[in-house]
Amino acid sequence: MEYAMDVQNLVMSYPRFTLKNVSFKLPCGYIMGFIGENGAGKTTTIKAVINLIRRQSGDVKILGKGIDEALKDIAVVLGDSSFPDGLTPKDMNFILRNAYPKWNSNTYSMYLEMFNLDPSKNIGTLSKGNKVKVMIAAALSHEARLLVMDEPTSGLDPVFRSEILDVLHEYVQNDENSVFFSSHIVSDLEKISDYVTMIHDGEILFSMKLDDLMNRYRIVTLSKKEMANVNRKKLIGLRKTEFGSKALVLNGDFNADKYALDTPTLEQIMLYNIKNEEKQR
């Protein structure tokens, strides 16, 4: 199987934070959502993968190559950065066509039109959402095979986010293109991801197919009486409610005939896992 992104044992150590042997693989043709709370290590991981920060150890392969050779085949959209103020989307066409061998001005114009962006408008005067749209238009215009996005939709309205998700979904339809998308808006990722990787406190908690993940867990609702009798070791994160408790459990650990079981959302899986990790410390 060919991997768009293959990260092995990535280690970064800061005085107050460490990435601990981060490993995951994104097969070509899929979208991977990268989730975790603020400060969990999502941005640090992405920066280490694309060489914006030097990794202390670990191996990263992008489309089977080192990052420097792969740069022309990838596109990166960083939520905290934008094209410089004072330039227009039209200027960016000139700047980027000199950088990417496969740059396609027609595709770029098509995306600008699709996003209702004026090619002659100063990027500095655009809203945050429109700045992101310009970057996404550029990212999709040079036949990149991997799109790496770090929190591109944070702080943006649901309509805009939905529009971006549709574009990303369309982008991977050729089964060759892949997307690695970090966000703490888990509901967005749940809509489009094929794979999900979760990081917590610099450590990967899981990296697997979304379907398998959803199938792996159940939410069990327990009365106070039931709580007294269950094996607490089987509860992954516990939340007390007015009438009892809710917990994340492995599918199969609790009998559906005996207990009230629900399929969890991705957000619940994330939250309960974080709770569980914190409890174990």
Add this chain to the structure above:
Amino acid sequence: MIGLIYKDIKTALLQYKIILILLALYFGYSFMKMDLGFFTSMEPVLTMVLVMLTFGYDERSGWDKIACTIPYGRDKIVISRYFYSLLVVTVLAVLHLCVSIILKATWAQIADSLLLASSLSFTFMGLMFPVFYKFGSEKSRMVFLILFIGMMLASSLIGDGANSVNLELFLNYKGLWLLIALMIFCVSAWISCLIYRRKQFN
């Protein structure tokens, strides 16, 4: 690299009103005094302003991070900035020539003042660029101010009196000064590349 130089030009031109006001002030004062000296001494400052603008805008938008993910290569990102600054020096030199002709300066005066202004510009940029790449534009502004005042003080101290700049020291060795300035500029490009290759965008 053309794209990156174009980006810097467009970014600097954002502040065209300030640039025009500064030019008008420098030119007006020189014209009132019918003396090229003021224009010559302010030319390196204007060069630095035009260069610092580009560093500032890049830092503000986070462009550096994006640029490093575009297949330019980090060295090209740095070298393009040096080419842009060469372009700034050239444009200001042409302007200098025009002002000199209006002020009816002799060719010898024009040559001397051009060499002085260019030498200072290359020296300032050569010394400051690695600082910009290492510490970013915000922190480096103070270093530039200290460097500027330091150079003025140094030229005063080696001058005839406490307040005068000894131009003879420059004029006697003007070719050598320009050569030294260009060497500083080239070595600076090499150091900046080394710094930028290792730069971490936390």
